[in-house]
Amino acid sequence: MARKPAKANRRHPLATVVLIAIGLAFTGGGYALFTSTATAQTDTSATSTASSVAEGSKLFAANCATCHGLNSEGTGNGPSLIGVGAASVDFQVGTGRMPLAMQGPQAMEKPPQFTAEQTQALADYVASLSPGPAIPTADQLTANGNATNGGELFRINCAMCHNVAGAGGALTEGKFAPDLTGVDSKYIYEAMLTGPQNMPVFNDHNITPEDKRDIITYLKYLQNNPSPGGFELGNLGPVAEGLFIWIFGIGAVVALTVWLTAKSN
């Protein structure tokens, strides 16, 4: 049985090193290119001072690192936060979803654990690690856009999970799309931008900042203009209406029939 000659000899001993060098040059170059576009966005965000980054670093180590890793590289219990940006931190921490109370189908909204300054510091810290979507500025959040356009975009992109009136809906395995009534414009914007939990990311190429503003305008219109028809029964559609007629409609009518046929004394 003739042994095959060792193939390793056919390559130059330094071939592997060169290959790695080329690979690194490409990824590094690509990364540099990418960051140069992304940092432009980061720079427009709220001013991050060195002190707030340091403060955020401490808070991160104390509250987040258990699951997300000391360098936010992620662990088996939590995803990496590289590139999630300040917007994601502001959404997750600002709405109380993070830190998680417990592992579950999805992070539940609860009273925020950190103050606005602490949340900002955490956002600054995570943004300082790597570039990512920034917290939207006030002029992106003004609800004075085109509600018609917002409504159409909402029905096409959002309503299948959040319901046409933003009342929320069920997803698989116990997950759900939350009710959007009363949600701060900033969080709506950040959710679209970063795609928290099971939500898809609607980046600025997919839905432009103007479109995002229109969607917020539409949602705020619904919120500020309650139904002209009266109480909305949670905007849940025919199920709520059916339950109502069976409990209160039929209930009232049956009570009245009993009253009408009661024996007079």
Added chain:
Amino acid sequence: MSTIERSDAPHEIVDPVFSDVPKAANTNASRFTAAAANYIDERTSISAVVKEFGRKIFPDHWSFMLGEVALYSFVVILLTGTFLTFFFQASMAPVTYSGPFVPLKGVEMSSAMDSALKISFEVRGGLLVRQIHHWAALLFIASIGLHMLRIFFTGAFRKPRELNWTIGFLLFILALAEGFTGYSLPDDLLSGNGLRIIDGMVKGVPFVGTWISYLIFGGEFPGEQIVGRLYTLHILLLPAILVAMIALHLVFVVVHKHTQYAGPGKTNQNVIGYPVLPVYAAKAGGFFFIVFGVIALIASFFTINPIWNYGPYDPSPVSAGTQPDWYIGFADGALRLIPPGLESVIWGHTYSWNILIPIVVLGLFIATVALYPLVEGWVTGDKREHHILDRPRNAPTRTAIGAAGVTFYAALWAAASSDLIATHFELSIEAVIHAIQATAILGPIIAYFIAKRVCLALQKKDREIALHGFESGRIVRLPGGEYIEVHQQVDEYERWRLVTFNEYKPLMIRPNAKGKITGTQRLRARMSRWFFEDRIAPITKSDVARQTHDHH
């Protein structure tokens, strides 16, 4: 209670209302009334009709008014529906919305949607009328459902009323059809999604499905025809049949006379209650306004079907929480419960079992409801007329079958809201669906046995009470030193109610004229045994006599 009269003895009525009211014969008004009545009577002989119909007796019980609720909601629907037709445009021609609702300004939509929005926002009182119409429709079908349950559980469908059950059943189906066609008219996102499901079900029928779908929609879904076609059905054909059927239904109520619950003096040959004139005419007339009032109150305060939120129909978006109105929910639920992916391809044809099985199961369920009176009549072999209603406990097998049917329906119904159950009780939707799947199959069986046993137990309790009365808790020492507890006997009226019911026994298998026992006979005997093997015999006079001698 001098107003209680027998309808077979109409002259006996002493009318306290008229005898109590002081006569005011000499006023101008009454002279005019008398003259006018005479004028009409001389030309139409209507007094015979009034006399006959006015002396019609209706017994008094709250459950007898459920059908009336349905009738009055229908009148409300007719009135408000007529108003809506003045403004609704049943056309799918595209227009650009330019009304006052800001988030739809400039959106292209069908004329139907545009006019529905115009009714909601621009026509004076339009939104209120639209909401009354829709809420009344929900109440209409709900009261039909309750009315049917009352008829079923009290055995009011037995001879001679089997045909009227069938007519009532058709009314229920027509009401569903009216509801669904109406739901589809505004051409908003919700109604379009509903139509898409119907389209899917039609297309799921092998061989002809696609052809039928194209026929219905006048081309590929959604096409430009469907709203106009549904409108014709909704305001012309279906209401015409519905009105005719309602008339027939009521004629039969008059012909058969109303049923009554067992009680002293109430027999199969009489009806005890109040006459139409003056009591029921006033009561029922007032009740119409009460029902109208309840609906109007609900419609003034509670939004129904906010089409402006849904926006115009567009085949691409589907909203979370898209459901049909409650009465179609059981069909939607069946589609949600069937496991997905049940399909097979045989010789190039796809058979979508996940569509066909629900259609067949629902068809069988509905057919059972329609034919139940015939089946029960055949099983019992009872050819007598029945005008005294059963208490549900006294027909345990029927009640158990009803309970099983209600459970099955309720499971399908609940399944239609599986997503909302999941979000509102923080459950996983898969768990909810699996739980309801189990309920839909096992629930009816469990409900059947529980209901049957409960009925038999209640019958035993009734028997016990009729024979022994209640334990009074009073201990008496007899002269001989013996202690006994005195039982309080129920009074005659109450006992009558407890003991009056028909006893059935399983049918014997008998050979026919040729001396052969047919398979049909065997089946009938087996079903009869299923119905009546477990039974509690009603107590007899001699039972009571023996018992009253033993105690005291």
